Amino acid sequence: MDELPGAEIVTQGLEDLARREESIPALLVSIGAPRLRRLGISVSNPLAEPEVRLYELLAASLGDGAHSQYNALIRRLVSYERAAECVR
Numbered sequence: 001m002d003e004l005p006g007a008e009i010v011t012q013g014l015e016d017l018a019r020r021e022e023s024i025p026a027l028l029v030s031i032g033a034p035r036l037r038r039l040g041i042s043v044s045n046p047l048a049e050p051e052v053r054l055y056e057l058l059a060a061s062l063g064d065g066a067h068s069q070y071n072a073l074i075r076r077l078v079s080y081e082r083a084a085e086c087v088r
Contacts, residue, residue: 001084001087004080004083004084004087005076005079005080005083006076006077006079006080006083007080009024009025009028009073009076009077009080010025010028010029010032010036010041010077010080012025013025013026013027013028013029013030014029014041014042014043014044016029017029017030017043017044017045017046017047018044018045020045022047022053022057024054024057024058024073026047027047027050027053027054027057028050028054028073028074028076028077029043029046029077030043030046030047030050031050031051031054031074031077032077032080032081033046035081036081036084039081039084039085039088040088041084054070054073055070058070
């Protein structure tokens with residue numbers, strides 16, 4: 001599964017969550033936690049309100065560019081999830 005598109009951000013997010021760190025990858029994995037779990041991926045300690053927190057984090061650093069970056073990250077997550085479903 002490390003070869004799938006978006007694997008690097010999912011792997012980093014899982015590692016950050018295991019360390020209880022809030023990061024862009026951790027928030028993204030928290031958003032995808034229900035679907036990732038259905039794919040057999042263990043997601044420990046997902047963060048609360050990850051959609052809002054991710055957007056706020058992006059807005060703090062990107063301002064008006066937060067919306068497009070948020071959407072790009074969500075597309076990356078969905079791409080990984082869809083590819084993982086095909087592999088399973």
